[in-house]
Amino acid sequence: MPPPLAVVFDLDDTLCDTTGAMLTALEAVSLRTPAFADRSPAELHALQIHVMQGLDAQIFSGALNASQARTRRFELMLSACGDPAPDGASAALAYREVYRASFRQTRGAGQLLKALREGGLRIGILTNYLREVQQETLEVTELLPLVDALVTVSDAPPKPHLGSYAAICKALDVTPDRAVMVGDSWTNDVAGAVSAGLRAVWYAPVGQQAPADVPHRRLNSYEPLQQALEVILG
Incomplete structure (x- = not known):
């Protein structure tokens, strides 16, 4: 050969x-997000991966850009954790700041x-x-x-x-x-x-x-x- x-x-x-940066960012976001307070970073990470996989088709097709996908991801995660009025944009912004710094x-x-x-x-x-x-x-x-x-x-x-x-x-x-x-x-x-x-x-x-x-x-x-x-x- x-x-x-x-x-x-x-x-x-x-x-x-990537996983390490995700866990660090999710822990930081959970400290300021009541809906995430009872979930460990590992639990939030598992939820995030599940939600991301559900959005893959829209991302791959171009229906969602990166920013839109992050916002939608956190809307779905917050809803799954019982938040009746999920602010996906704010959660995504806070997450992204820590995630990028942790890479x-x-x-x-x-x-x-x-x-x-x-x-x-x-x-x-x-x-x-x-x-x-x-x-x-x-x-x-x-x-x-x-x-x-x-x-x-x-x-x-x-x-x-x-x-x-x-x-x-x-x-x-x-x-x-x-x-x-x-x-x-x-x-x-x-x-x-x-x-x-x-x-x-x-x-x-x-x-x-x-x-x-x-x-x-x-x-x-x-x-x-x-x-x-x-x-x-x-």
Whole structure:
């Protein structure tokens, strides 16, 4: 098998600690929001993920932009927690302020991307969210200068649609067999990528077990760096 020419990464909870930032922001919002007061950050996070999944179709179709989606998300969350007059806009604004300030790279991510680029590989990001948000995420975490191509649901169908992987390979000017996909979602970043002809590395930091027999490599951490490079590059 020829060596890869490009490495494609998922973004949320792969290169960035999205869940950690969400939990921090939800805890801050709960302190000033009576309807959330009896819910733990973990409970609010589970509710948020459920609500976000319900809004995905409207976001992916362009019916909701990022700001509208956040407002609607918090309206639904507040209603689910018993608020009779949910002010989604105010809650979303308070959340976003803390969320953005709390965003961090996944430990070792920046060092890994630098090493891959120094080795001559192209770096792509393939993510199931809006370009305006994910571009900002890369800027805030200082990863943007290390990225050669960004493909989002603003540009192509969401993963695991085959067109998603085709779009990032085209943006990186590589054929699928010369690209490696790295991400935390089994469905989107392993099974979908392999179906599209890419090699796959499952980023599984909490030791999850593979749910199916799909060819892949497994990575639990980006540290130590040399070990992560060996897993990704095979």
